[in-house]
Amino acid sequence: MNEIPPDIALAERLFTELAAPYAQQVGITRDAYGPGEQAAHERFVDTAEALGLETHADAAGNHFAVCRGRDRSLPAWLIGSHLDSVPQGGNYDGAAGVVAGLTAIAGLLSAGITPRRDIIVAAFRAEESTWFPASYLGSRSALGQLRAEDLEVTRADTGRSLGDHMRDCGGDPEAVSAGHSWLGQRALHAMLELHIEQGPTLETEELALGIVTGIAGSFRYRQARCLGEWGHSGAVARAHRHDALMAFCELALALEREWAALETQGRSATVTVGQIATPPAQHAFSKIPGEVGFCLDVRSESPETLGHLERFLFATAERIADERGVRFDLGPRTASQPAPMSPALTERCRALASELGIAHRLLPSGAGHDAATFSNAGIPAQMLFVRNQHGSHNPDEAMRLADFAEGVRVIAALIQA
Template identity: 40%
Template sequence: MTDPLSHLDSCIAEVWEFLERIGHETTDSPGITRAAWSRNDEIAADGVRIFARRHGLQVLNDAFGNIQLLLPGVDPATPCVTTGSHLDSVPHGGNYDGLAGIAAGLAVLAAANADPASRTKPFRVVAMRGEESPWFGTAYLGSRLLLGLSTLDEIGDLVRSDSGQSLRHHIWQLGYPRTVEAVAPLLNSDLVTSFLELHIEQGPLLEADGIPVGIATAVRGNVRFPDARCIGAYGHSAALPRRFRRDAVLAVAELALGLDGFWKDRIARGDEDFVFTVGKFSTDAVLHAMTKVAGEVKFSLNIGAAAKTSLDEARALLFDLIKGIGKDRGVTFELGREVGTPPTPMDGQLIALIEDAARPLGIATCRMPTVGHDAAMFARAGIPCAVLLIRNANGSHNSEEALDRRDFAAGVHVLARAMHRLPQPTGSR
């Protein structure tokens, strides 16, 4: 009996070269930029298709530009163990956020196809569009369309931030649906027996603890206000006593510090899961001046937690703070639209399976919550999910993102062993 993983190392070496090439071709100094449904996004998609066809894999494009890859002997209607991630990046971000998970799946399928006994394994890789939220103001667009959680009628009019054009326009501009080719089916719990997503860790914990592989316990939910404002009144900085000021800068600063105090309290109680960010904070460039009290601030709020109770408590505190600060400082808060997703626990049996796959390889793992990934949408569709997090220096969503080739290889080995150990549908080999 042959070893289905005997070709894995050579396939990992080849996909690493693929990763580096796509990074080079989509460089946008500093870092790389692959806007969702853009030319650079399509460069990465074309690279995936070329690699897959060179290794004899089936390539199916859906009507939205997502790609499904299967072994040559697998009917697309077969329930499959599925892996993959997203093609796009944040503006001037790193090369591995998303794309490393697709490359890992390519290595697993290419290695399986090199083994005659594994060519009908029910494995699927998905390369998805639009996971990152900066482009259309909300996340997971590709996976939502892929899984039928959203339709193009519902979200097609969303406008991409850099182009001013709609999502529908960008999909059609790239030529989807491609009617000359078979169109991949929408996925659901009948076609996906489980979803395992490999992704770089986007924080410092694995690097700090010297652990190459993390396993997510949950995908953090979030409460977000992308376009909030605080409105006060402009005034002379030297002539206006404090009691007459309606200072929008200090009001938003007080709001941020109030939520930061909640965060510190969570940590003091042993809860390291909660996070809070003011990602945007700006006064009006036309009206502000060093000698003026600021009358308006535009800002964003992003509250995240793996426990719904933490999100609910923070959201309630937010509105209490706004009420008190508004009354005390004579300002008005307009939070604008609220978006977000609920916390999503990962599947306990899959977590244990991944730990069992790593142990014989001598690869240390740890359990930890993670940030938003497409796996959350698969879980929402009723599919058992797990996320493997690979140690990554310098964090993510920045141009200094880094990934060690050895850590990537370790993660792919764990992923491959987990996929091969999962129960297979009746009739598959």
């Protein structure tokens, strides 16, 4: 193995340029299929072309940069992530994986090394489902997996369809729904994605790098409601109430207790309830809540655990509804499949990290990532996590460039094969 120093000066400049438009704002908002994400994609293309790489765009507006290998008949490495962010998020979630690919290739080129096979760096669209209520829109479209109905989902803030937003950004939604795919025409050796860790494990354990074993799948109910009966707070005795809020609270606590019970059995999951509200037009100080809205996000690496928790949800909601005289309407369901990482790539990354003297550990990903799309499509995939100091999906998201460099060192060593 030739150890190739990554071009960290390039990475630092790119991160600075990506953050610059938001200097006078709170956090980073690169809206999916909007001006923020579009500007980041343009920056990606300019940087790739300055490195002498081929650049391509597909019908969905994903962008790709190709470093030619010595044997172009071989399946290519794919390195990438997304460039959108959540509203008022951080600068590194997603973007670090795109910058990592360019940084690794720049290091190879500076050392005068032509890789054995092509290396493709991908900048995907719309990974953050905050904007559109669907998972992995960019990476799925890159593999020709979006359906016509997917293009009809609407963006949370504008109410306009994905197809309309895609067209605004130069895409061709009709070609996307027909399955046209630039990347799908390429044979892929494996997909690599570097990402900041979105929890505290690596920082707490003082480790620079995490090697991911798998990505959790999920089921989600974004527009759930509990429907009871409005009533006078002083005039209705407890036995006669149909309190939607208390019924909801009982359901939420039951899910929390079941999650804790699963943990004692060594079964990993997360259960998150949020966006809890009674209707402003009807609620009042002296009224028993007759309706409460909420959302539910359940994740696990195990399909069996996901199935267990969803069955528990249905059975518990039915029991509470009968006992309290309320009704639960969970609304539309969305879901994603768990995605195991390639055991061979996981072991290879462990060996390279050890050889390079990089402190690391194995860990799962509770959050979803574009690498899941490729794993579930049968393409070997591997993620690397870089520690970050302040969590994710917030303006304080952090990443030390020295830690980022350690992750890119592993990638640069890996892609020489």
